[in-house]
Amino acid sequence: MLASMGSVSEHPGHLRDFLSRTSFFGGLDASVIDQVMGLLKEHRYPAGTTVFAEGDCGKSMYLVRTGELIVQRCCPDGSPVRLLMMRPGDHFGVTTLIDMEPRPFSCIAEKDSLLYELTNADLYQLYKQNWKTYLLLLQNINRELCRRLHKAASRIATLEDRLHEKS
Numbered sequence: 761m762l763a764s765m766g767s768v769s770e771h772p773g774h775l776r777d778f779l780s781r782t783s784f785f786g787g788l789d790a791s792v793i794d795q796v797m798g799l800l801k802e803h804r805y806p807a808g809t810t811v812f813a814e815g816d817c818g819k820s821m822y823l824v825r826t827g828e829l830i831v832q833r834c835c836p837d838g839s840p841v842r843l844l845m846m847r848p849g850d851h852f853g854v855t856t857l858i859d860m861e862p863r864p865f866s867c868i869a870e871k872d873s874l875l876y877e878l879t880n881a882d883l884y885q886l887y888k889q890n891w892k893t894y895l896l897l898l899q900n901i902n903r904e905l906c907r908r909l910h911k912a913a914s915r916i917a918t919l920e921d922r923l924h925e926k927s
Contacts, residue, residue, distance in 0.1 A: 768802045768876065770825070772794075772797065776794065776797065778849075779793050779796075779797065779823075781849065782849045784854070784900055788900065792893045792896055795889070796886065796893070799886065800823075800876040801877045801879075802877075803822075803875045803876075804872070804875075805874075806872050808868070809869045810867070810869075811829065811868065811869065811875070812867055814832075814833055814863055814866045815862045816862065817863075819856055819881070820877045820878060821852065821853040821856060822853050822867075822875040822876065822877050823849075823875065823877075824846050824850045824851065824873065824874075824875055825874040825876060826874040827848070827871045827872055827875075828845060829846040829867050830842055830868050830870050831846060831852060831865050832865060832868065833866065834866075852867060853867075854901055855905065857878070857879075857901065858880075858901070860880060
């Protein structure tokens with residue numbers, strides 16, 4: 761089943777409040793959030809629907825408004841490994857706004873989900889319209905990527921410690 765797509769139907773005030781509580785938009789002025797809100801596209805994914813598959817060309821990130829989604833990747837033997845559960849307020853795919861590389865994981869709706877999409881073309885449009893807003897959003901993207909790098913480094917260190925304990 762394909763996802764339905766369209767412009768954002770949520771009341772602007774409710775959407776602004778929701779976005780301001782997310783790590784992606786947190787700390788940004790209401791005027792910045794309002795400008796980005798105009799770029800978002802709404803997608804509904806029924807449970808079991810694939811949002812994107814590992815290896816797909818990525819050009820957008822998603823913010824979860826409602827529902828739950830599983831981020832997973834395939835092992836060499838083809839079996840899926842669950843990496844993360846995405847819930848309301850979470851976002852994923854943000855690296856594709858910058859590097860436009862194939863997606864390193866798949867995302868599947870575990871429950872009926874409502875997502876907001878922001879594409880790299882939207883980000884470029886924002887750059888052309890208001891570079892200050894663009895820089896503020898890029899700064900939040902960089903903060904989030906740094907948080908994720910620190911978390912990954914911590915997990916790697918924990919795994920290395922476990923390996924050395926067993927030796």
